[in-house]
Amino acid sequence: MINENRLLNEFIELVSVPCPSKDEKAEAELIMGKLRELGLEPEMDDVHAKTGGTCGNVWAYVKGNVPDAPVLLFEAHMDSVAPTTGTKVVRKDDVLYSDGTTTLGGDDKVGVASILEAVRALQEDGAAHGDVQLLFTVSEEIGCLGVVNLDKSWIKADYGYCMDIGGDLGEITYAAPKLYDIYVTVKGKAAHAGIAPESGVNAIMLAAQALSKLPAYGRIDEETTFNIGLFNAGVGTNIVCPEAKFVIDMRSLNVAKLEALKDSTIALIRETIEAGGGQVEFDVVEGCPAVEMAKDHPCIQLAQHAAEKLGYPVELKTTGGCSDGNYLCGYGLPCALLATGMSNVHTTEEYLKESDLYGTARWIYETIKTAAAK
Template identity: 45%
Template sequence: MVNKERIIHEFLEMVQVDSESGAERQIADLLKDKLTVLGLEVVEDNAGSHIEVGQTTGNIIGTLPANGGKGPLLLFSAHMDTVKPGKGVKPIREKGIISSAGDTILGSDDKAGIAAILEALRVIEEKQIKHGGIQVVFTIAEEKGLVGAKRLDYALIKAKLGFVLDSGGSPGEIIIKAPTQYSFKAAVKGKAAHAGIAPEHGINAIVVASNAIANLKLGRIDKETTANIGFISGGVATNIVPEKVVVEGEARSINPAKAKEQIDHMIEEFEKAAAKFSASVDIEPVKQYDNIDLAEDSLPVQIALRAAENAQIKPHLGQTGGGSDANVFNGQGIACANLGIGMSKVHTTEEFITEEHLVENAKYVVEIIKVAQEIGA
């Protein structure tokens, strides 16, 4: 039922539309038009105005009313933004593979997900497939920390279960576990002094931060938990005892309690180091997103498993150490799995996707809609 050339043509069209994070206006307008033509009621929220000055594009929410089906209202989502370098993408289609010309990313992350959703909507319209209603959410600023999903106007979202198409695994991968993540920024303040004349009058903020970091559990903590220090900045000159240093890091775990325990440990070590050297530290954790923890017998997982079988795609239940919009949706009470869509080497100029995976993704979404009608009523 999926039109191979149609979905490939649409994918090629979309990847050539510039949409780096913060500049999604053009792709948003294109998608609003496409969803409207497909019969969806389309709304753009004001999420962009909450993100940064000059960001005017919001999330796109499309709703297709039930057409006589008895299944649940389903949510399908993908993000509109891409990473850099994402301007002037020139896709190359060769021997069943689509890649960029080599000087930009391709943008299959996540326009392959968008293409699958659009093609599935066309198929259910053409074949008059019954459903209990569909909501489509195309988010902004996913690559900037899932900000679009966090700022989404959830008053517009009525679906209670859904699927995000944004995992790098092959079609059939169903992510049912993903971590809670906390981040922190520690501003350590010591005391400036001349490093050559009176260093004993100073408090070296870099030394304080180094002491804290040396006592941190970092890297792979256990099979569920990781932690990292990713940014350090401070000091003015080699002849000045540095008064201030800023350290940024994170902790994440499939187990929310372990994530909280790890971030608390990191904060405690910075506070202990500051006290040891008579310095001060301004540090506060921020929960970036909630975890995904879907039971194998939960409705979205059961729908996804049976749909994969119907589409002749081998299913695989998996977990990831990364976050996606699905984390945010689950945190909002929407039971949501993240699906593999076959994008490869994302965030690099070697990014590619196969034509076969593009087609399989659309088939899979169609089957999810059909199966939801069968077992979700």
């Protein structure tokens, strides 16, 4: 049985510890201590050697008593977005807020606290369950660095559940986009703007021409988006601009569509820039792989059956956002995202209903039991 009071206190304790991205050490030590209290042997990997953070990801393995059940992995990230240090939780009408000076950190301590409480409750109840792997990652908020850099041979599970998305209990996200970041450098030619403008090639104008020829941007279709989020150029008002840089964020749930969009965009920009007398370089960075699962995948079905048992209205969804779950899928672990109720995240108005905290823990608990009952 989930112990609501204990879970609430643990959530408050977890968000009260400073945990900015790249400096999750105090949080990681707190979590490892709690895992040891559960009789587990937590391990920390060494991703901080690559990320430059103060600690690695925290892993633990819960041995089950149903040997042939699928092994489930539950994942949540330890870092919170700024301003995060000094979080004081304010309870109002069964809703948790910060005091308005920091984020609440429900993103993603609702995941961390719910996972810990679900395992504790399974142990106390002597429930039948298979093996469960736990993963608490670092630096999710600055590009999923903990998951990007982990050693995938540490993953010992059949199905994964990323506890890091808002929405109502019962919402299961089975698809998330593949993402490309395309760094574009347009090169023109510098010249004095007043004395010899005709001998220059203006990189800003070339970039503008190329961007104005894009057939679409923003939402391309229901599964594809396209954004120019950064544009930097110029050295002085009296200089014909020699170089302009911009970055395209494109993503799609449909990987073939994304590849075609990438190729056509690069071709269009190159053609326009070169026709205008400039040169262009592209650096294509694969942001994250896609989450792609059939709606009847066993990973989805387990969470769905558990939600139905709990009376949560099930809804199978897609998202345009990327998370640790994308990378876990990329490593070959089918991974769904289960809604936790976290709301207004990444703002000081972030909040979490207490009922969603308790309900998330119950969903994890029930999913683990469902996997063992199969």
